[in-house]
Amino acid sequence: MTQPYPLLFQPEMKERIWGGRALAQFGLKLPEGSIGEGWMIGDHPNGTTSIVNGPLAGIGLDAVREQHGPEWFGTKGFSERNGRFPLLIKLLDCNDDLSVQVHPTDSYEGLPHGELGKTEMWYILDAKPGATIVYGLQDGIDRADMEAAIAEGRIMDTLRVVPVEAGDAFYIPAGTVHALCSGVVVAEIQQNSDTTYRLYDYDRPGLDGKLRELHIEDSLNVIAYEGAGAQRMKTGGIQPGEWLTIASSPYFIVEKGIVDGPLSLATTPESFVILVVADGDGTIRWNDGVDHLPLRSGQCLLLPAGLGEYALDGTMTVLRSMVP
Template identity: 40%
Template sequence: MYNEPIFLAPEFKERLWGGTKLKELFGYEIPSDYTGECWGISGHANGPSVIKNGSLEGKTLAEAWETNRELFGGEEGDEFPLLVKILDSKKDLSVQVHPDDTYAREVEGENYGKTECWYVIDCEEGAEIIFGHHASTREELEQMIDDGQWDDLLRTVKVKPGDFFYVPSGTIHAIGAGIQILETQQSSDITYRVYDYDRVGQDGKKRELHLEKSKEVTTVPHEDPAVDRKKSVEQGLVREQLVEENYFTVEHWELDGAVEGLSDRSYKLVSVIEGEGEIVVDGSSYSFRKGDHIIIPATVDTYGLKGKATLIASHSNK
């Protein structure tokens, strides 16, 4: 029986819009000064996490999902269902939209579409995201895209640290410059670019846009999804539910002291965004610190936490 937390080595992605905050804030060894993404908990083929400890050390999360399904409560599915990232947007990300599961299967041949959510870790004062659009009908959306009426079409929202956004598939969105977020999403890498500010990449060419697919999958009209943040206190742990929906539940944990007897419905994904502490399982302690990404497997019946830290925890609702 695997009776300890699983620590994962993140995978890093260089992006046109990336910077150095992943190193500055979390101490990661990043590949360049254009590092935009840390894939902290990933079973995706484009960047699987590698297990750092225990009897599965050296295996990828995808391999563990394939061969040790008991760690995940016997959950069904060909692929690990969730992907947890930390993003650093030194520059604006492209304006984009993602398909739902049905479109992803029928058009892209992939298992999952992409519903996601964002917790703002830090940002510059006055930083903004694009979240939704102003078109009333699909015809109006298509016309505004064709005419390049981006200032009229796109809806901007100012952000601050601690903000949370639930971004269902079909939502036009973009993370603006100067923002670091933790993103929990379905395990999908399908992105349709709607607008990219006419930028060119390192090859001197503009990046590909996906206008027809974007028009097909965008939800019209845009409606902000309801987010009901709920807090509870368990000993030295304040738990705040950020979202509970079809694919995942995401929580913000503020640890200050100790909590014992935690038990999860199955396996839990945990990312440490501030501080340090210990996970205690059957009298054994496992130290964690800011920047760590951890899975508490379903084979751990109960566990405790000690320390002073801020964590984002999630689980699959499949």
């Protein structure tokens, strides 16, 4: 039987009308075009990543899930709705504004068969001076206000636009209207879903030259007009070895930590751990220190629940995610 070890994956690159070439800064090989999304760890019909290291190299995350089960992913490491890996990990390059959008909850009747809702969080890896995002509604906006604003072509008047800088974290529960805007590079941890309802797309053509579809009725149905618990925070000031919780939901917990020298950690039988190296470089060691991998900025690893003790070393900012 293959012993658990940290898994690296071949990302699935997605061309987007709003994308660019910034993900190349992480040493990723980009295909031609405007690359907006790198699906770094995925087990979804629209993108399943394959392992590139160790004994399981060449095998997709879906096959690992089927073959190794809870021993590798943990007793909580599966979606109860569709049996798949519960999270999707992305890096996003926003060279232009994304559509104004909203995601449904798991309970929305209009969800495609087998799909989950989409609660997510963003960690800002890089932001140009003056960069902003759309993050929620102005106070007091209800469905009637939103319908009128859409009909009158003034939807932006209903939205809250906030400035961002590297190190900011945003928790985005399903039902929260949002949009990344130009000039940011983002790590995204989300439910394993690819369902997005667009409210507004700046009347621009898509990659095929046609206006992209809007989903007004579905959007109006799923917006949480009274708020869904969205939270933002600055994440500076963490000391080496400390972990700051930057997002907490029923689907994932995300912590930010600073590595400056050796740091001993361990997985638990309940959940896998996902590490995203936000900046810096170093190593991960396991198997009593016998085995190791080099780490660099932008790298995303899946640590099986059965890995047990491991150690990080180097100078790095790391995001650590698990299921609660």
